[in-house]
Amino acid sequence: MNLQKKISQISWCHPIRYEASKVTPIPALASNSAALDRETDISVGDRIRQLRLARGRSLKEVAERAGLSIALISQIERGLSSASVRVLARLAYGLDVDIADLFEPPFDEGDSERPIARVKDRKRIELAQTGITKELLTPFRRTPRLDIYMMTIEPNGKSGDESFVHEGEEAGVILEGSLDFFVDGRRYVLGQGDCFRFASQRPHKYYNAGPIPTKVMWVLFRSDEK
Template sequence: MQIESMEPIDDDSAAGADAQLGRRIRHLRKARELSLKDVAERSGLSVSFISQIERGRSSASVRVLVRIANALNVRLSGLFDESDDDEAIVQRRETRRRIAFRDTSISKELVTPTHPNPKLDVYLITIEPGGSTGGAPYAHSGAEAGIVVKGVLELCVEGETHVLREGDGFSFDSNRPHQFGNPGTGLTQVIWVNSRAAGE
C-alpha cells in the first residue's frame, strides 16, 4: 500500500487546525445548548481549559478530545468535520480533515466520510519519532483495529506493551486502557479503525 509522506507538523498549520477545531467544538456545544460549565462537568476538564481550546489558544491531546467528544455526545470524528451528510460514500483525499496534536507529535486524518452516527471511523495516524499519546492510558466505548503501514508502533493495552512493524495488525476493545507511540527514528503511519459499541 502506498501511503503519502507527510511533512513534520509546523506551528502555523497546527495553530490553524487548533482554531478550526475550537470553532467546531464551540458550534457543537452551543447547538446542544450546553454551557462551558456543563461540558467541564461532563468531561472532568476545567472551564478555562475548554475555553482555551474553543478559542484555539490551546492544543488538545487525543485523550482530551475523547473526553470532550463524550461530553458532547458525538463520535471523535464529529470534531473533525462539519459535514452531516448521511449519503456520503467517498471522502476525497484533498478534502479530508487533519488534526495535529503538537504536544504529542501525532496527527490524525479522517479518511472516511463524516456521518452523524457512523458505525466506524477510519483514520490515517502519523506519529513523528518519539511522539506518543503520553501520560496515563485512556479508555472509551467501542473497539479498535488497525495495521502499521510505515515505521514502528509501540502499543500498550492494559499495561502490556506490543511493538508492531510495517504489516503488523492489531485489535482490542476500546474500554481497555491503552496508549501508543513511535519509539523509532522515522515517521510511523497507521491505518486505525474505531468502531462504536453495540447499542450506541
C-alpha cells in the same frame, strides 16, 4: 460477531514482542512552528465552542459528560491551552461528535448515505504538538460509526502521557515504521505488518520511539448506544 462485545485479549496478525521492563520517559517532541501551534489551538478552541453552543450545552454540562474540568475546557475554547489526543477524545464524547468534527465542520448530513468518499474530500487532522496526523478515509455516518483512519505518527510522536478510555472497539495494522503500544499498562512493540484489536474501554496509549514516521491504518467502531 457482536462488535460491542468486550474482547478478552488483543488479537494480533503476527507474533509480537512484549516487554515488561520499565519504560524510559518519552523524549519531548521537537517543537514545530510556535505560530502554527498557536493558530491550531485557537482554531480548535473556537470550533469546540461553536459545537457546544450549537447544542445548547454549558461548560459544566460538557465537563461532567467528558470527565474534564470546566477550567480546562474554558482554556481550550479560548486557545490558551493545547489539548492532547486523550482530552480531544473526551471532548468529542462530551459533545456527541466525532473527534474529526473538532477540527472542521462535519460532513453535510445529506451525504449520510453516500457509499463512497473521494480523496479530495478527506478530513485531515494535524495535531502539531503531538506529532500525529489523521486522515478520515471512510464515508461519513452519524451512527453507527465505523471509521477508518490513515495515521502518521512522527518520531517521538505520542497520544499523550496518560492512557485514555472511551466507547467502542479498535483495530489496525502497522503499514510502515514501528509503534510502542500500551494496553492495560502492558507495552507491545509493533513492527510493519503487525495488527492489533481491543475494546476501547481498556486503557490505552501509544508513541513512536523509532527514527522514522510510522503509518497505521486505524479502524474505530462505535454504536449509536451511549
